[in-house]
Amino acid sequence: MGFNLQLLFTGIGVGSIYALVALGFALIYRATNVVNFAQGDFAMLGAFAMVVLAIDLELPYWLSILITLALMVGFGALFNLAVYYPLRNRSFLPVIISTIGASILLENGVLAAYGPRPQSLDSIFAVPGFSVGDVFFDSQYIVILVVAVVMVVVQYLFFERTLTGKKMQATSQDKEMASLLGIPVIWMIMLTFMYSAMLGGLAGILVAPVLFVTVGMGSSIALKAFAASIIGGFGDVTGAIVGGLALGVIETFGAAYVSVPYKDAFAFLVLFGFLLVRPQGIFGERISEKA
């Protein structure tokens, strides 16, 4: 029983990482109708920025976090200008391919600059966690979970309750109409990329202490997060969280009871199952093209 509870907690912890990255997917998808295949690399960049700032340059941890987030905002703007913006009026395929190109560029750029050796980053907490009965609660996982939930609430309030959020939604659904209504579409898209890069960076900062910091860390998380988004319902904020948590739990139990080497396969098998039975995901709705 204690073992299963421990698995459950670990699963939720891992799942909240997926959920956090899935939120970034949902955000960009809602604003630009585009899937950003470099979203995971935003997290990787955030984690490496932390390693550089907090370990190599020995800056205080909190300051490193702030600088990293600021850098990520700037990077989001750059990413938009270089990868998305020139292709904004083309179909989704060139854009997807362009973000895949960006992902390769980022991973191998960091690899060339920093080498393949995995880095590690300590947690900001002195206390690694606490035990209740047989179950150990890792403090970093608790923070990740809390941050994920807070970001969901923030994102929900932002999209549904603020004018800027609604403008972003309008931009996503019909760019031309939105600009006719006086919405500064270019700015909305820029904002989206800046925010989602920051969100990705935040995910990187948070997961760095529980994983090794490697160039591939982002894309492996992103694949799971992407699967989580589809399972939850693409573009749906609640779906991202539920999908992410569910995937984390399934994966952890699968590794414990079925097979460790095939741990990474479970997420994709669940994904195939969903695509067969309920492709719109748990919370998604089918949207048909206008004739």
Place this chain on the structure above:
Amino acid sequence: MRASVRSGKSPPGVTGRRGLAFGLYATAALMAVMAAVITPLSAYSLNLLMQAATYAIAVLGLTIVLGYTGQINLAQAAFFGIGAYGVALGTTAFGLSFLGALAIGVVLAAGAGAVLGLTSLRLGGHYLAMVTISFQTILTLVLTNWVAFTRGPDGVPNIRRPALLAESGPYLGLCIAALFAVAWFVWWLKTTKLGRAMQAVRDNELAANVIGVDAYATKVAAFTLSAVLGGFGGALFAGGFTYVSPDQFSFAESVVFLTMVLLGGAAAPAGAVLGTGLLILLPEWLRFLKVIYLAVYGGAVILIMIFMPDGIWGYAMTRWRRLRPARPIDPGIIAPLALTRETARADNSVILSVHGLSKHFGGLKAVDAVDLTIHRNTVHALIGPNGSGKTTLLNVLNGIVRPTAGSIALDGVDITRLPPHRRARHGLGRSFQNIRLFGAMSVLDNVIVAAERPRPLPALPRLRARAGRGDGGLECHALGALDFVGIAARAGAQVGSLSYGHQRLVEIARALAGSPKLLFLDEPGAGLNHVEKDELVRLLTRLKGHGLTILIIDHDMAMVERVADHITVLNFGKRIADGTPAEVLRHTDVIAAYLGEERPALSRSYGAS
């Protein structure tokens, strides 16, 4: 010459040119193979060429799925790996012959491709990207971890080649011969019915469905073919290197394949070969880049997407076409259009009968219990204010949108549950409100896609005699449809270069080429000037004279009054009036719906006339 054309064969000039091209191509292939066999090459050069040839075969698979059909496949390295492991394990662990192992590898790749396509191609877009990445990841996991079967990360050594081609030179010859054959196949595929269907799906899936293309089946076919070529390339690769290991077939390699096809140009086989050659040789030339080589790769992908979206070959071809104007159409090969096989039926019987049809989007009743009866040989107009549900009704009749309730019968056959492409085969044609042509195809090809999907009806001896079975006959028939709407002279042009009014006419010609018995026209007059509108009215009258029944939506009441025999009026999804133009246009509810009510306090009951 003219006579032979009329009987439905390709003009001899064209056949001759094609024969000559094939002859030259076969000679080039033979010389390349001979050169590979005879020339003494270093082991290093042999390996490089073998890699280039086998990769190019897999990349040609991407030409089909990405270039022709517009679907993404991020698992080509997985299919390549399945083929390679088929040969690797087949010739070692199972002691099979090379050919037997190759066949098994290709069949396994085809099976995997078909299953993957069947499960995910209904979704398309980013779902497909995700599913193919997932498949790629799972395959890598299996190759690495199922040590008992695949020998795990150590890989499989001592793979056998066919006995006759055990030496590297002759084996390279085999790879090059295979590459030439596959490249020819991929080129030929583009000119077939399936190839045109693929391009139609790529350019506009919805329109392809409506003119009778089974888009889903087409995509599955493209995906499976692509997997077959991936597997075939991989099988040859395994024989060439005589050693395989899982890291040769990772996601990174899938991205390399994708980059190759994009760099060279996805629209033509030459682009795939060019891109592969460049990206195999570039690393050799760019050795000094070392660690940042892959980063440069990624950057190149972005730059290609932005500045050279059609790849190097596509870019060159665009330039070339600008220098060389399109081949003019010989008016002699235009077949007079046999519009419909219903000319004999000059009766006024019911052709379409719709009962209680509803379509609700959540709480919105876009179409609300509509009854509609259309009689043969009439022009039936569907009018109503903006947002009254006209286009939604058309979409339900077409099968693009599933109805919430109600039934649709075409000529007594219940078609309520049929998908759009099956309805097209039952005789429904359609033009769209916002033009949906196949933008990257020529005007003629746009029409041919519809022309080669005639309804399976018994009564078409006259048409079959004219159309024949070859491409030439189809071309004549399609030109006939273009000629009917008056733009046959533009047949060779890219459809995107046409004026708005001409694009509308191409849409109508495309619908006509499918020989529909009932034609839906969704605001054909929108955006046309007076002259063009007059032409449109004349065209509609001529169509009616040829025994075609038409359902037209338009906002131009003057035009509707001129052409319509019968009018149905919708408002808020409900039918509010139905009758002859004289009756309907004076109907108080209709006037109220368009102009607002004189005294809003006065409530009227919604009774149809």
